[in-house]
Amino acid sequence: MALNNFSFSKALSLLCITSIVVLTQGQPNPFSPFQPPQDLAPKLSYDAQILSQASIDYGHIVNENPYAVLQPSNVNDIIELIKYSNSLPTPFTIAARGQGHSVDGQAMAHDGVVVNMTRLGDFRNGSGIIVYDEYVDVGGEQIWIDVLHATLERGLTPLSWTDYLYLSVGGTLSNAGISGQTFRFGPQISNVLELDVVTGKGDFVTCSGVNNSETFYAVLGGLGQFGIITRARIALGPAPTRATDYVEGFLLMNKPPLDLSFYPEPDQPRITSLVNQYSIIYIIELVKYYDNNSQAQVDKEVENLVQGLKFVPTFQFEKDVSYEEFLNRVHADEVILRSKGLWDVPHPWLNMFIPSSRISDFNEGVFKGIILKQNISSGIFILYPMNRNKWDDRMSAVIADEDVFYTTGILVSSDVDNVGVIQTQNQQILQLCKDNGIEIREYLTGNKTNEGWVQHFGSKWQLFEGRKSEFDPKKILSPGQGIFS
Structure with missing residues (x-):
């Protein structure tokens, strides 16, 4: 059963990366062995509040205090910091942070130096x-x-x-x-x-x-x-x-709270009834580019695209917005969540690349099995179809090993007391995939063991390890990923 929806995602971003920190001046501990070059020293902050801000991210799960935060005024400051670390008998680690949207502490540097990239701007x-x-x-x-x-x-x-x-x-x-x-x-x-x-x-x-x-x-x-x-x-x-070329799928589950704010209010009871009847409703979201000159053509293209789909005919919805409104749609959700105090909460997210040949097995085992039956978490569940030929295998990123694959985002928010329960569920999902031979690749992952990272990169591990030896032989950069620590 599917709803066909020409609209905009309720999804919060899959992507998550770095954190805004506001820096102030401080003085290094005179008894510390960390004595940076004279021209770099004034740009390092040791203020407790600044260090605390650099120790958290959007995930609100991992907390690692750096020794200092660099507030660079130019790229040369970053160069000098890295060269200084390399010059020491025991180099310190360095992590770059932008907007703090990692969820597993990937942009942290325990007892190292966090570079506040926002200051470059x-x-x-x-x-x-x-x-x-x-x-x-x-x-x-x-x-x-x-x-x-x-x-x-x-x-x-x-x-x-x-x-x-x-x-x-x-x-x-x-x-x-x-x-x-x-x-x-x-x-x-x-x-x-x-x-x-x-x-x-x-x-x-x-x-x-x-x-x-x-x-x-x-x-x-x-x-x-x-x-x-x-x-x-x-x-x-x-x-x-207007709009954009965009394809996404997401799920409505019979798990409160059920967010139906996108849909027309008169139709919300019908959708709720459908969710109650089937427990999970699968929604396809299709968006197309157009302007005043191409609207009729795009309408015809959309009509042709949906003809072969099986969906409840009366559950097709449209919304017309500008290109910018569409791309920035999640920010509207952010404003609402911030107003309710629900933005800066733990986010034990799980994102995966799944081979298309196993997506039905994943659906049965994970969505219908673990998540729906355990009923311990609510959130946003989204899927994107992907084509392997749009990725360049020479790059370091790893994806599922099929020509067509899916990105699945299990984007759950939690209170502090429930984080461990959801993390356990995430591990059960990963174990189910392993036990059933579903060769997934995690995306935006963290907190793996060295063995886990070797499995993650698979045939690319030797290349990845060689690149580390070539470009960062002293293993200084990005310690929060836990790959070489």
Whole structure:
């Protein structure tokens, strides 16, 4: 049973990456062996409040205090910090943070130094986002909503997005950057033309698929292990005025609270009745580009697309919004959740890539089995179809090993007391997949053992390990991922 829905996702972002921190000056402990170079020392903060802010993320589960927070005024400060660490007999670890949207402490550095990337934007004098005819140059600390605004002023737009736009560019590119456009345009990392990177050895490298290509492919999807992205050149296309090419699926489960706010109020009782009857309702969400000149054509395309679908005919809904409203739709949910005190709560999320050949088995075992039967968590459950040929296997990101696969996001919010229960459920889901030979790959994952990471990367592990030895041999960068610790 499916609802066909030409609308916008209720989903919170899959992507999650780094955290805003507001920095103040402090003084290092004079008895500490950590004595940075004289010109770098004033840019390091040891203030307790600043350290506390750098010790949390959107997940609100992991808490790791750094020794200091760097507030860089330019890229050279980051270079100098990394080189200083490399010069020590026992290097300290370094983590770059942008907007703090990791959920497992990936951007933390226990007793190390967190780099507050957002401060770079304060010193770029308006040069953090420069729009050209075919691409945009963006500082790694910039957030995607600002990239959208800057490019739309020129009638242009990046092609691939995340659901939530208040994420840093460097953060999403260090993971992959996915959403409902990925099936057509690939992840965000497939739309990058060039990068500026500071490697784990403190080298500043401008790289692309042609020049310094090994650095380029390593860093994209590299989980921050090989370098810190300070600039990205992102491909652009013409901006539509209404909607976008976007395909997503999500589930309504018979688990309170049932959010039906998108649907017309008179239809909400009918939808509730359907959910009560079937326990799970599967919703397909389809969105198309159009403007005043192409609306009739798009209407016909949509009609043709849905003809072969099996759905309840009276459960088809439409909503018409601008291109920007669509892309920024999750922010409206954020405003509501913040007003209710439900944004800054634990998020024990689980995101996975699932082979298309096993999606039915996953549905039976996980959605209908573990989640529905245990009934211990409520949240948002979304799926994106993906095409492998839109990903570049030379990059560090790993995906399911089939031509077509799905991203599944089990996006659960929790109170503090219930986090452990949901984490146990997540482990049961992963174990079910393992026991039944469903070869999933986790996305935005954390807190794995070394053996777990080796299994995660599979045939790419040797390449990934070799890249670490080449670009960050002292294992300084991104310790919060737990890959080489």
